[in-house]
Amino acid sequence: xxxxxxSPQPPLTRSVExxxxxxxxxxxxxxxxxxxxxxxxxxxxxxxxxxxxKRLSExxxxxxxxxxxxxxxxxGRRAALQMIRRHRILESxxxxxxxxxxxxxxxxxxxxxxxxxxxxIERMADALGEPRYDPHGAPIPTAAGExxxxxxxxxAETAVGRSVMLxxxxxxxxxxxxxxxxxxxxxxxxxxxxxxxxxxxxxxxRMADGTTRVVGQELALLLLCRPVDGA
Amino acid sequence: xxxxxxSPQPPLTRSVExxxxxxxxxxxxxxxxxxxxxxxxxxxxxxxxxxxxKRLSExxxxxxxxxxxxxxxxxGRRAALQMIRRHRILESxxxxxxxxxxxxxxxxxxxxxxxxxxxxIERMADALGEPRYDPHGAPIPTAAGExxxxxxxxxAETAVGRSVMLxxxxxxxxxxxxxxxxxxxxxxxxxxxxxxxxxxxxxxxRMADGTTRVVGQELALLLLCRPVDGA
DNA sequence: TTTGAAGATTAGGCTAGCCTAATACCCTGT
DNA sequence: ACAGGGTATTAGGCTAGCCTAATCTTCAAA
Numbered sequence: 001x002x003x004x005x006x007s008p009q010p011p012l013t014r015s016v017e018x019x020x021x022x023x024x025x026x027x028x029x030x031x032x033x034x035x036x037x038x039x040x041x042x043x044x045x046x047x048x049x050x051x052x053x054k055r056l057s058e059x060x061x062x063x064x065x066x067x068x069x070x071x072x073x074x075x076g077r078r079a080a081l082q083m084i085r086r087h088r089i090l091e092s093x094x095x096x097x098x099x100x101x102x103x104x105x106x107x108x109x110x111x112x113x114x115x116x117x118x119x120x121i122e123r124m125a126d127a128l129g130e131p132r133y134d135p136h137g138a139p140i141p142t143a144a145g146e147x148x149x150x151x152x153x154x155x156a157e158t159a160v161g162r163s164v165m166l167x168x169x170x171x172x173x174x175x176x177x178x179x180x181x182x183x184x185x186x187x188x189x190x191x192x193x194x195x196x197x198x199x200x201x202x203x204x205x206r207m208a209d210g211t212t213r214v215v216g217q218e219l220a221l222l223l224l225c226r227p228v229d230g231a
Numbered sequence: 232x233x234x235x236x237x238s239p240q241p242p243l244t245r246s247v248e249x250x251x252x253x254x255x256x257x258x259x260x261x262x263x264x265x266x267x268x269x270x271x272x273x274x275x276x277x278x279x280x281x282x283x284x285k286r287l288s289e290x291x292x293x294x295x296x297x298x299x300x301x302x303x304x305x306x307g308r309r310a311a312l313q314m315i316r317r318h319r320i321l322e323s324x325x326x327x328x329x330x331x332x333x334x335x336x337x338x339x340x341x342x343x344x345x346x347x348x349x350x351x352i353e354r355m356a357d358a359l360g361e362p363r364y365d366p367h368g369a370p371i372p373t374a375a376g377e378x379x380x381x382x383x384x385x386x387a388e389t390a391v392g393r394s395v396m397l398x399x400x401x402x403x404x405x406x407x408x409x410x411x412x413x414x415x416x417x418x419x420x421x422x423x424x425x426x427x428x429x430x431x432x433x434x435x436x437r438m439a440d441g442t443t444r445v446v447g448q449e450l451a452l453l454l455l456c457r458p459v460d461g462a
Numbered sequence: 463t464t465t466g467a468a469g470a471t472t473a474g475g476c477t478a479g480c481c482t483a484a485t486a487c488c489c490t491g492t
Numbered sequence: 493a494c495a496g497g498g499t500a501t502t503a504g505g506c507t508a509g510c511c512t513a514a515t516c517t518t519c520a521a522a
Contacts, residue, residue: 048480050501067500098354108348115346123329279510281471298470298517
């Protein structure tokens with residue numbers, strides 16, 4: 001007698017999965033995802049988004065407030081987290097087991113995440129020892145759909161003098177990631193901010209080995225850090 | 232001035248990839264693949280096949296003789312073999328590295344083969360040591376597009392008294408594969424045909440360890456064997 | 463040589479997703 | 493209080509792939 005029972009979950013299409021992921025990322029700081037932000041993220045025209053939002057709200061995956069934006073319903077959030085788990089497990093697996101560079105995994109995972117079964121993901125997770133972070137330092141949702149929410153601060157906004165642990169690189173661009181790896185700026189390294197130049201200038205950091213790096217603002221905004229208590 | 236140069240290979244859709252694979256398999260003994268055979272294999276209606284055949288022959292992937300059937304062009308054959316390589320490498324990888332049962336790999340590979348990159352397939356092949364056969368004993372095309380063509384004979388048609396090597400299991404049905412594995416009927420085992428009952432009855436074989444198996448015709452038709460010279 | 467059944471194709475329609483052009487809404491600045 | 497710009501939505505169209513119903517080919521049997 002109930003729609004959810006009568007129609008036992010028609011599988012989501014690739015497009016739908018992508019839209020849900022976008023909405024999740026765009027609302028991760030709270031608030032609504034706007035049509036144009038989604039359109040830009042998915043590289044489609046805004047009317048395509050409007051149309052899809054209408055369909056998704058009819059199937060109960062999102063909440064759509066016309067002219068305002070959208071948010072995920074609990075059901076939509078569950079689906080989005082499942083996709084993000086798939087994506088991040090895939091990235092981890094490709095990096096650990098198949099020698100992929102952290103700059104190249106995103107594109108590959110982006111296509112595979114729509115094709116892998118739950119079973120395959122869990123086997124990969126198992127082979128990796130249930131990793132909690134992907135190669136970029138992003139937290140991997142659990143199979144049950146829980147995700148760690150850490151309060152991270154951008155390197156670009158860290159006060160001079162502070163010591164931080166570089167936790168996550170919020171970027172997927174292969175060229176930038178390659179450069180960061182060359183500079184030794186990977187998740188897990190400790191940094192001390194020794195200076196920052198004015199007018200959105202670069203941040204200068206000291207690495208654990210005493211060497212320094214000059215990090216331009218564009219990059220420093222992508223480096224998400226956790227304050228370190230010690231000294 | 233030439234279409235193949237002007238438009239540098241629009242990537243094939245999933246559907247197209249599936250049609251090409253079907254045509255390859257249906258023409259592997261030579262001759263034409265018919266509309267209804269393709270329709271049955273892909274579980275679509277015959278008119279859908281007619282329509283696709285028209286498109287594929289316009290793009291030069293198949294040769295279509297109306298009311299007769301289709302064959303692959305060299306270009307279509309290349310694409311089909313690439314898909315088959317992907318499929319079989321994936322099956323091998325899932326079996327060897329992720330603990331999949333040989334009955335379960337087909338479905339998983341069927342979906343992944345459309346999503347993996349060439350690079351990923353080659354990394355998997357490399358990690359496996361460039362395998363030549365998949366878990367069912369089917370030959371894996373090389374990256375260059377060459378495939379071994381062995382002359383195999385069905386167990387059901389092997390003369391009583393002959394000794395053979397079970398080379399390939401021409402089936403993907405999980406239940407049948409599971410049963411065959413239980414019986415020890417896997418690629419690589421040696422068998423001697425000791426009897427066959429009349430009226431399409433079962434074939435009785437002796438295994439290397441001296442035990443015997445009674446193999447019904449349905450299964451005996453799927454067991455592809457290579458004659459053994461010795462004794 | 464004709465005829466009828468089987469199989470192939472054409473005709474016409476549907477959905478998912480995308481697009482552009484036209485219109486509607488919202489809000490801020492005057 | 494309202495005009496205008498920016499954003500969202502609606503209108504209308506396109507392609508890939510699928511479907512059913514109708515029509516056409518082929519071929520073998522009478």
